Amino acid sequence: MGEASFVAGDWGTSHLRLFLCDARGAVLDSGSGPGAADAGGGFSEIFDSLTARWQPRSGALPAVLCGMVGSTIGWIHAPYLPCPAVPDQIADGCVAPRRDVHIVPGLSCHNRFAAPDFLRGEETQILGALLLVPALRNGRRLLCLPGTHTKWAVLQDGAVQEFLSAPTGELFALLSEHSVLVRKLSQKSAVDADAFREGVSRFNEYPHAQLLHRLFECRSRMLGGELAAENAAAYLSGLLVASDVHGALSLLSISGSGPVYLIGSSELTQLYAMALASHGCGASPVDGAAAALAGLAQVHRRISQPVAAHDA
């Protein structure tokens, strides 16, 4: 493990995670703080107070941050870079609220529906995945970053060509929390794999149906005695992920583009891998946290190399 070289940070809407890293991006220490929505404008102060304990030993270190910290509710606005975008453009698009801090920009595109689309934070994970998975750098590759707003991204020779957002995780959370379609579970539990698979497979039987006409099944199959109340959320998750995967594959998949690269937590990538498998489509998981760190380290390297140019 090397010497402390920079501070990497993922500063989202609701959480801040800071990492003390060596030059290769290996984590030496970490800390956490309030998200951008709760920072009350005190970004500089929060950052300094969290990094203060690293100062005595490591001195003043440069920082690279990604996420909502670069949005209009963030420390400084790092405007969206239009697609197609290559990794170096993303690094070069960083905006500095002060000399030692760089914030990674998000990406924008016009998606398949002639609608604008945006992402912020995922660009850094994609950057990192390009380093961690050499196969991503050549040809046409399909990425999926499952989450609150799942992002499907198309890479061509390492450039982000376009992407598509689906609020799959948000819809799942809203329906699980507030809807009469699934009973509110008293305790959070892992998604039941069998009920999830059942949701996927039932959805796939009528892939051209609209999701709206399948959601009531979470309740009606329960009322009809076919589905245990505690499995309704997993069935719902199966319907949602199946709809997301089916729709994205129909729009973005072309033969010969290989597996879908799933960047995220193991829990989510496993669910998406199951739904992809139901279409005979391979999945290649990439750890989301590792990808973010690798991306931040890459941005740090790019920024710190041409020192003269930056000081000029």
Place this chain on the structure above:
Amino acid sequence: MGEASFVAGDWGTSHLRLFLCDARGAVLDSGSGPGAADAGGGFSEIFDSLTARWQPRSGALPAVLCGMVGSTIGWIHAPYLPCPAVPDQIADGCVAPRRDVHIVPGLSCHNRFAAPDFLRGEETQILGALLLVPALRNGRRLLCLPGTHTKWAVLQDGAVQEFLSAPTGELFALLSEHSVLVRKLSQKSAVDADAFREGVSRFNEYPHAQLLHRLFECRSRMLGGELAAENAAAYLSGLLVASDVHGALSLLSISGSGPVYLIGSSELTQLYAMALASHGCGASPVDGAAAALAGLAQVHRRISQPVAAHDA
């Protein structure tokens, strides 16, 4: 206006509405009370206290109630009648928690997705619509009852053959209230017709896409400056209703079945009529409250006619 003949009631989850009616179902007076979810088991007491002021003049009157009052959280469980079901079967399926009160059963079916489906309350509106709109009694007719859980029902010669539920209204409410996709409006306002139409028309450009991949547009078009923040909810409503209408027409519509009969509030039936028109499909609105009353009156007539049989 005739003499008071019976009490009609729509006792849903969150509201109770009682009507003092003449024999033809014309309303002489009305009252309201707590929904089935808030009745705390005191259905009989609530009913008696609300009808007490009608007693001195009208004497003891029979009552017909529909809605969640007949569910497992209700006064008494009035089991779902399986489809196909004709109006007389629905009236004959009433369950009486006490001698003077009759509660209308809901309907069940197996829908197009081989899933059980259920409705409760809408059966009474369908009954009433059959009386108010003679054309519904012959041939194959498609009904839509838009709401929290929109119901699409297929009638064949006046019998309910099958139906399909879509939680369109619930999804709209959840996303409007809790999602970052649309800004929470400080005041409830009427849906902007132009933004609604824009959502319908944008959806219809890609009818085979999954709804999930269109929802993010409510936010991204706003961020991209194409959609005013105060119109995002109307755009969302357009996407949702378009998805509901497109999906239901593909599944249930056959040529020559005429217009879709829309039973509900004028606000909702107008939105659905717009989405139907975008498919070149006619719409025939039926007032939802009038249909419910006509249905309750019909059940009352059926129950009170064979007095001897009932007393036997």
